[in-house]
Amino acid sequence: MTVTLAIVGAGARGASYARIAAAQGGAVVTAVADPDPVRRQALADEFALPHDRVFTDWAELAARPRLADAAIVATPDRMHAEPAVALADLGYALLLEKPMAPTEEDARRIVEAATRNDILLAVCHVLRYTPYSVKLKQLIASGRIGDVVSVEHLEPVGWWHHAHSYVRGKWGIEAESSSMLLAKSCHDIDWLGHVVGKPVEQVSSFGNLFHFRPENKPEGAGDRCVTCPVERTCAYSAPRIYERFLGNPVFEQWPLGVLTDDVTSAGLAKALQDGPYGECVYNGRNDVVDHQVVNLQYEGGATASFTMTAFTGLDFRKTRVFGTHGSLDGDGRTLTLHDFLTDTREVFDFDPEGGASAADGHGGADDELIRAFLAAIADDDRELVNTGPDEALRSHLVVWAAERARHSGQVVRMA
Numbered sequence: 001m002t003v004t005l006a007i008v009g010a011g012a013r014g015a016s017y018a019r020i021a022a023a024q025g026g027a028v029v030t031a032v033a034d035p036d037p038v039r040r041q042a043l044a045d046e047f048a049l050p051h052d053r054v055f056t057d058w059a060e061l062a063a064r065p066r067l068a069d070a071a072i073v074a075t076p077d078r079m080h081a082e083p084a085v086a087l088a089d090l091g092y093a094l095l096l097e098k099p100m101a102p103t104e105e106d107a108r109r110i111v112e113a114a115t116r117n118d119i120l121l122a123v124c125h126v127l128r129y130t131p132y133s134v135k136l137k138q139l140i141a142s143g144r145i146g147d148v149v150s151v152e153h154l155e156p157v158g159w160w161h162h163a164h165s166y167v168r169g170k171w172g173i174e175a176e177s178s179s180m181l182l183a184k185s186c187h188d189i190d191w192l193g194h195v196v197g198k199p200v201e202q203v204s205s206f207g208n209l210f211h212f213r214p215e216n217k218p219e220g221a222g223d224r225c226v227t228c229p230v231e232r233t234c235a236y237s238a239p240r241i242y243e244r245f246l247g248n249p250v251f252e253q254w255p256l257g258v259l260t261d262d263v264t265s266a267g268l269a270k271a272l273q274d275g276p277y278g279e280c281v282y283n284g285r286n287d288v289v290d291h292q293v294v295n296l297q298y299e300g301g302a303t304a305s306f307t308m309t310a311f312t313g314l315d316f317r318k319t320r321v322f323g324t325h326g327s328l329d330g331d332g333r334t335l336t337l338h339d340f341l342t343d344t345r346e347v348f349d350f351d352p353e354g355g356a357s358a359a360d361g362h363g364g365a366d367d368e369l370i371r372a373f374l375a376a377i378a379d380d381d382r383e384l385v386n387t388g389p390d391e392a393l394r395s396h397l398v399v400w401a402a403e404r405a406r407h408s409g410q411v412v413r414m415a
Helices: 012-023 037-046 058-062 081-089 104-117 131-141 159-167 180-196 238-243 249-253 265-274 365-378 389-408
Strands: 003-008 027-033 070-073 093-096 121-123 148-156 200-208 291-298 303-309 318-323 326-330 334-339 344-349
Touching: 003 012, 003 058, 003 081, 003 365, 012 027, 012 037, 012 070, 012 249, 012 365, 027 037, 027 058, 058 081, 070 081, 081 093, 081 104, 093 365, 104 121, 104 389, 121 365, 121 389, 131 180, 131 318, 131 326, 131 334, 148 180, 159 180, 159 238, 180 200, 180 291, 180 303, 180 389, 200 389, 238 265, 291 389
Parallel strands: 003 027, 003 070, 070 093, 093 121, 148 303
Antiparallel strands: 148 318, 200 291, 291 303, 318 326, 326 334, 334 344
């Protein structure tokens, strides 16, 4: 069966998922909806869509009878609920970019619509789908390290990635998108719950905007990098970050494709001169945290600590799982199992496709997610998708609890 897809949101994520689905050979893109005329037409041209299958927004698409088996909803975070609910009511299967929605109310509306219409809803928690994660989960489930007692997990966001997306970019202001923990790290809270395999009982959290603040602006710095007298000595210089990606077809799609439709030296120079991605990171427009820790206690007493920080290289997550009979140490590329009984170590090597960034498909995780989603539709087997609506909602509830804990300075008990 060839699965037909409607793409709702033709930005970096929507376009990437569309290309992966088409490249795998099991899907055909039959419609696109996006308010940006350049992005919309570019995707329509790429997939040779007729004029009557190209829409200025999701509402135009939803006003028509169902045009595809499934819809990929990759609109901005705060615009997920309305198209997801409307398309679920039309019977589309849904692949919904994370986070589900910035509020519990909207997330519950999406889940209720999926349940009411009995449609497949998969949330893009891509970390679960890598061979690395599958093997780690299998080792734990098979009892190789005994009972899980505690987990230590790090998300190294990357200094330039944080500056790009969470200072200069669309996720820098919480009121316009969502909290950093929800926008970036709902992946990780979900993944930790998947690994431990038990519900969260208590949450605490600490974090703030430590560095990207006006008071940390270097002496003599300007408001825009291209005219800044100290730009060459700044690690967060926009020209320094972006110029190195010119000529790289992967990074020209992201992050450069976010800055400009003209991915040339001249196009980049104009974007940095006029657009938000050329502004100083210390101007003060952003307010989301640049570091955060979350502590979790699960049913039965196991604990996990999660750290998200901007101040690293962009890399795969680092995880250590401590069990009663052994431990696991992983970095996205290898897993090392230490067996306490024999005091021996077994190493499992993986060869992730590309790096950890969205430009590289999160090391092949995007491909695995799309493959599972298409197979679930083609085979009519929803068990092939392991990030369904109820489980995704539960992990989102933990994120919102962690944010309440961070703001209140108190431990929050889950209902």
